[in-house]
Amino acid sequence: MVNPTDMSPLLGIYIATYNRAAELRDCLDAFIRQVRKYNFPIFISDASTDQRTRELIEELRKDYPNVFYMHIKHTDYMHDAVNVIRFGDSEFLWFFGDDDIVEDGAVDLIARELKNGYSFLQINNQQYSKDMSFKVGKAAIDARTDREEDNNEALSNAANGYAGFMAGIITRKEWLDAEISRSFVKNRDFIPNMFVWRAIIGKRGKLIAAPLIRYRTGGSLGGREIEVWFKSFEEGLDMLRPEYQESAIKAARRRDLYKQVYIAKRDHPEMRRVNKRIIRESQLGFVQKVLCLLILNMPVKPKQRR
Numbered sequence: 001m002v003n004p005t006d007m008s009p010l011l012g013i014y015i016a017t018y019n020r021a022a023e024l025r026d027c028l029d030a031f032i033r034q035v036r037k038y039n040f041p042i043f044i045s046d047a048s049t050d051q052r053t054r055e056l057i058e059e060l061r062k063d064y065p066n067v068f069y070m071h072i073k074h075t076d077y078m079h080d081a082v083n084v085i086r087f088g089d090s091e092f093l094w095f096f097g098d099d100d101i102v103e104d105g106a107v108d109l110i111a112r113e114l115k116n117g118y119s120f121l122q123i124n125n126q127q128y129s130k131d132m133s134f135k136v137g138k139a140a141i142d143a144r145t146d147r148e149e150d151n152n153e154a155l156s157n158a159a160n161g162y163a164g165f166m167a168g169i170i171t172r173k174e175w176l177d178a179e180i181s182r183s184f185v186k187n188r189d190f191i192p193n194m195f196v197w198r199a200i201i202g203k204r205g206k207l208i209a210a211p212l213i214r215y216r217t218g219g220s221l222g223g224r225e226i227e228v229w230f231k232s233f234e235e236g237l238d239m240l241r242p243e244y245q246e247s248a249i250k251a252a253r254r255r256d257l258y259k260q261v262y263i264a265k266r267d268h269p270e271m272r273r274v275n276k277r278i279i280r281e282s283q284l285g286f287v288q289k290v291l292c293l294l295i296l297n298m299p300v301k302p303k304q305r306r
Contacts, residue, residue: 009089009090009091010038010040010090010091010092010111010114010115011038011040011090011091011092011093011094011107011110011111011114011170012040012041012042012043012088012089012090012092012093012094012173013031013035013040013041013042013043013094013096014043014084014085014087014088014093014094014095014096015027015028015042015043015044015045015084015095015096015097015098016044016045016047016077016080016081016083016084016095016098017044017045017046017047017048017053017098018046018047018048018074018077018080018098019047019048019049019050019053020048020053020098020099021048021052021053021055021056023098023099023216024044024053024056024098024099025056026099026101026132027096027097027098027099027100027101027102028042028056028060028067030101030102030104031096031102031107032060032063032064032067033104034102034104034105034106034107034108035064035066035107036064038107038111039066040066040090040107041066041067041068041088041089041090042064042066042067042068043068043070043084043087043088044057044067044068044069044070044084045070045071045072045080045083045084045087046069046070046071046072047071047072047073047074047080048071049074054069054071057069068087068088070083070084070087081095082180085173085176085177085180086177086180088173089173090173091172091173092114092170092171092172092173093170093171093172093173093176094110094167094170095167095196096167096213097167097215097216099216100125100167100213100214100215100216101132101213101214101216102212102213102214103210103211103212103213103214106123106212106213109208109212110123110170110208110212113206113208114170116206118148118204118205118206119171119172119200119203119204119205120154120169120170120171120172120199120200120203120205120206121169121170121171121205121206121207121208122141122149122154122157122168122169122205122206122207122208123167123168123169123170123208123212123213124139124140124141124143124168124207124208124209124210124211124212124213125139125140125167125168125211125212125213125214125215126138126139126140126211126213126214126215127140127215127217128214128215128216128217129217130216130217132214132216136217139211140168140211140215141157141207141209143157143207143209144209145209146206146207146208146209147206147207147209148204148205148206148207149204149205149206149207150202150203150204150205151197151200151201151202151203151205153207154169154200154205154207155197157207167213168213169196169197169200171196171199171200171203171205172199175199175200176195176196176199178199179195179196179198179199180195
């Protein structure tokens with residue numbers, strides 16, 4: 001556990017990274033410019049197979065010592081996330097993607113809102129191109145003004161964007177630690193963002209409507225990540241009061257969903273049921289729905305043993 005006496009305990013930035021030193025530098029440069037005035041800590045767990053990330057952190061620490069680093073053995077991103085959460089210490093936790101970028105002024109706004117007594121903040125995000133040169137589509141959550149909300153409203157909002165996007169919720173670390181202690185097992189089925197959703201059940205928070213996160217396109221496109229999103233959404237629905245479930249399902253649409261459905265079904269055929277439910281009740285166009293359902297009903301060839 002890290003807790004230097006000269007470090008502010010209000011908010012910590014938590015990042016799990018794996019072989020993306022160049023993208024991580026962009027991420028950290030944007031954060032350090034903003035957290036410096038508050039002395040907020042940044043915690044990094046690095047599962048990289050080379051020394052570039054370690055060398056980057058050593059360089060950045062000369063300018064901002066409150067960047068804390070640990071090297072871990074990589075298993076998968078889900079376990080890497082839990083490792084960095086356990087590594088750090090702060091009152092509130094913001095888990096952030098290693099290839100995403102925080103907008104200028106975001107930390108000032110978040111620090112001000114956390115001091116207003118909210119149990120959690122929901123942070124909107126805007127998808128960008130892979131090189132971060134232009135926006136892709138609209139903000140994840142369609143909201144024009146900030147508003148207070150409970151966990152039901154927060155998860156309903158997330159259904160319109162990315163229910164598995166952990167950076168979308170800032171909450172008290174002690175609550176998240178408690179959920180991890182109760183639920184964490186060493187297998188490939190747990191979903192760390194579900195700890196976040198469980199941690200805020202029954203709590204009141206606030207939605208920040210302006211997108212404060214630049215979410216990089218192409219960071220998580222594999223079958224495992226898509227499986228996580230679908231399982232997150234299905235489990236998340238069970239946490240909602242019934243009056244929120246219908247609107248959440250209708251909001252669950254993804255860009256290029258039919259491609260992602262194919263990846264998820266190919267790698268994890270057992271996901272077929274929840275995929276069909278989301279597609280049937282979503283706001284996809286007729287052609288997209290037909291394509292998705294056709295893909296789901298196609299037989300999957302068994303993998304040949306070598």
